[in-house]
Amino acid sequence: MSVDAKPMPATRELVHATPVESPLTLMWYKFRAHRLAVWSIWVIAALYLTAIFANWIAPFDPETRTGLPFSPPSWPTVMVDGAFVWPPVAFGVSQQLDRKTFKRVYAIDTTQRYPVQLFITGDRHSWFGLFPSDMHVIGVDKGGAFFLMGTDSLGRDVFSRMVYGSRISLSIGLVGVAISLVLGVILGGISGYFGGWVDLAVQRLIEIIQCFPSIPLWMALAAALPHDWTTIQVYFGITVILSLVGWTDLARVVRGRFLSLREEDFVMAARLAGASEARIIRKHLLPSFMSHIIASVTLSIPSMILAETALSFLGIGLTPPALSWGVLLQDAQNVNTLATAPWLLLPGALVIVTVLAFNFLGDGLRDAADPFSRESFK
Amino acid sequence: MSEPLLEIRGLSKRFPIHSGLSRRVTGEVRAIDGVDLTIMRGETLGLVGESGCGKSTTGRAILRAIEPTEGEILFHDRAGTVDVAKLGRDELKRVRRRMQMVFQDPYASLNPRMNVEALIAEPLICLEHLTHRQRRDRVVELLELVGLNASYLLRYPHTFSGGQRQRIGIARALALEPDFVVCDEAVSALDVSVQAQVLNLLSDIQERLGTTYLFISHDLGVIEHQCDRVAVMYLGRIVEFAETEALLRTPKMPYVEALLSAVPEPDPHVRRERVAIRGEVADPANRPSGCPFHPRCPYAQEVCKSTVPALRQVEGASGAHLAACHFAEALSLRGVA
Amino acid sequence: MTPGPIISIRGLEVGALSRHGMLRPLRGIDLDLPHAATTGLVGESGCGKSMTARALLNITPSPMRITAGSITLDDGKTPPVDLAALDPDGAPMRAIRGRRLAMIFQEPMTAFSPVHTIGNQIAEMLLIHEKLDKRAARERSIEMLDLVGMPNARQRFDAHPFNLSGGMRQRAMIAMALACKPEVLVADEPTTALDVTIQAQILELLQRLQQELGMTVLLITHDLGVVARTTSRVAVMYLGQVVEETTTESLFDNPKHPYTQGLLGSVPRLGSRRGRRERLPAMRGSVPPALAELPGCAFHPRCPKAVAGLCDVVKPRMAEVAPGHRARCLLYPEVLAASAALEAA
């Protein structure tokens, strides 16, 4: 502890070794205290990287029919007949029809071994139409059973389909939130800043929108989309529908922060210092609630993802050939199918993981958004 | 005493009361109600009263930090006299540099996301045209004036103690060398030790720069030490106004007597005999008729319930001594020894 | 006339590890609360007054924990208990808290739940601790509200906390704290948020109740006027330690510790007739944070009487420097002797 006691003009001031940290550092400390939030960052990063590089990561093209429908998940192994093998191997499979039950059964043929290979040649693909390639990060030669999450009724690899499906499922949340953010910040800001009848009008609008139960509202709006739209058009249609409903919460947060910040002493101090309204908004109000907005935005992404999944599951959102987790889950609607191929529910697990990760991250951010709450109790 | 710097006439502020879901205006709070005050150049004028009586509203209305509902605020600048209450936006900006404020809560009045340099420089950026260099020099000069130094420039408010923050608030208020500073409970949140430092600092600055203060406080000990004259407020009105000595030794209004007798003396041998007043802090939304103090006043008579006593010179008092009580001359009230 | 102290705190330490190092708000508190008397605890903000109060009730805010020392509660009738050794959430501690030890806070709003009426909240305490039935609990609550001078107690039973003014809320809080007739009442700045006229009413009330009920009170405040008016003994705290402890008269007449002298000197006293332009004798600096580790006397960087080579080296111990007057300052030979003996050991 160093105590510097330099004489100073008015009085002598002692500087205690109080930690000198910037607000950002404080936020990081507070965020870091949330273990789950920190883990969630990694999970979310991994998900988005997978979505971006889906064509290289998926071992198969999502539409490739392997000729092995309803094959259960089969993972490569490193132990064969009690002996260790490296690299891990996948086995060949043969398919038979059980004469009594008329069920397909798969027999593993451990004599056929297909070593797992990195950067293997397989189905042709391209990255959004660019960089055509036939290289896959991981896979086995044709004939090996390398279905990490099984196959569907047409023999397509569920894992590959989930990887490709994440493109739409994960981006719809971001785009939807971006649109709601713009709407929310503008309308909430106007409402909080001008007050009076403008505020009243915006508040009524928000209340009306929030009064509708959201699922039927989405359903009604989604049903109104023209049937002859292309996948891309439907995608944007759904996004806009989701954000038209989703902006209200953000608008409330923005308005609330605006109103409470306007009452803060430091805003009045700035006004007395001669700051113009523009400067007060730019220098004092926006920086103070940016962090809150980021936290709220993060917390509203999961509901968008869930909404897309729900709509597509119900068949009024995206439909094949578009691929999203909701679309994949349509295959899991039939109880009989589920009994034979429960792995078709795995896209649902992925939805849950994603939603949880965003929620944990949002919680951490929300806590970090206000780093100055004095820790000592009064 | 020299010439007046500010003359405030009939200053009022009414806040609407909203109620119900529709937030319709269903009434109003008369936070201040016809305040008259004259503030002399170079003096420290104290303003005391219980919480909610309108002290902060008065200070803020004088600076137009909130819009007064009615009244005149005559500001006698070197250039001439203006009515601050009637100034437009641009003219107001010009007076802003002459009138500033130090806030009560040193935690709330500094934007936590700005460092010390940005905080103190803000008035200079908004109202002066200086080069970056000149501005920084000025900020350092101000920091030194309040007993801090240049090594603090890049630190953020949360890394300072309450007293240090209050100094930053003072430096910021003094950045434009104002003639007039409203100190709204500027030392109330501080420990006695740090409070003494800040009081001394305010006095030093006054001596060097000739600043005029409106010193709002509820601590009568601090008021006695710091102020030349004192005005006591009750329910949005000035009820007594005199030189500090006169007001404390010979109060002329029963509320002031009760207030003085309630202050605990930091000496176990002295037990001040308390003038008991009944009831709770008065509520400005629920103003009694007649003398606003009558429901709690031990000397109240019939006339007090119906007639509002005007603030007037007390006959027989030495010097200017204003009080708002029908019996200001008749009662012999106890002050501090 | 009095038996021993009802509470005796010895070597009490509270701390927690933070990212900047060890936070030590309490660094060895020694304090006795004499039976049926009011003891004051004063000091600047952040010196550990509230933490002492919370440690006494074993409600230190997490992650703060009692790391050393003992708090003995001994009323001379039941066997003594060491509160510091009890589990903060265990049944024995909960049975003592509220019933034998009670606390009132600076901000009464935080002590009440806003959704229940104050009457029900007081009755709740009685239902839990005294096992009264509902009717009796209600009657006792109204009696308590009456006792603390709540006007129209019977109607106010059904009031919500936000319907009451600050002074009334404080009265309601006192009623709740006293509902189970505790032996010890800890009052943490009970009047700081109130106006002087209301403060005077509340202090009078506390004094009256203390005498009527024969309670032991620990009154925490930073207002030396309040101390002079209401307490019989005072302890002065600095950076997590008691630095001076004696009777109220002795402290005000003859403060021994330079810190106490500084505090008393810097109060602008009403009626002091100190000239308007006179400077207040201000102490320099402010309380170091709970992280600070200072060699020697914790007060030496701010002390006007500090002796170089002594005060920044030797840790002073508490010693009796005058009859019934203990202080922790090396200027006194008794302290120096005790501290040197400790260094040597």
Ligand SMILES: Nc1ncnc2c1ncn2[C@@H]1O[C@H](COP(=O)(O)OP(=O)(O)OP(=O)(O)O)[C@@H](O)[C@H]1O
């Ligand atoms: N939860 C906590 N985490 C970290 N530090 C804490 C915590 N609670 C208290 N402290 C620190 O412990 C020290 C003592 O705090 P305490 O609240 O007891 O002070 P006090 O004397 O009651 O002050 P005041 O007069 O302001 O109420 C301070 O330095 C404070 O910052």
Ligand SMILES: Nc1ncnc2c1ncn2[C@@H]1O[C@H](COP(=O)(O)OP(=O)(O)O)[C@@H](O)[C@H]1O
């Ligand atoms: N922005 C506001 N809106 C509504 N009422 C207010 C506002 N500011 C102050 N008041 C009311 O005006 C009265 C005077 O307040 P204030 O000037 O802050 O008192 P003081 O500073 O003396 O404690 C109080 O009753 C308070 O509730």
Ligand code: SF4
């Ligand atoms: S006018 Fe009457 S009620 Fe008012 S202060 Fe004077 S004596 Fe009391």
Ligand code: SF4
């Ligand atoms: S021991 Fe030294 S530094 Fe500490 S209070 Fe006494 S004289 Fe001051």
Ligand SMILES: [Mg+2]
């Ligand atoms: Mg105020």
Ligand SMILES: [Mg+2]
């Ligand atoms: Mg405290």
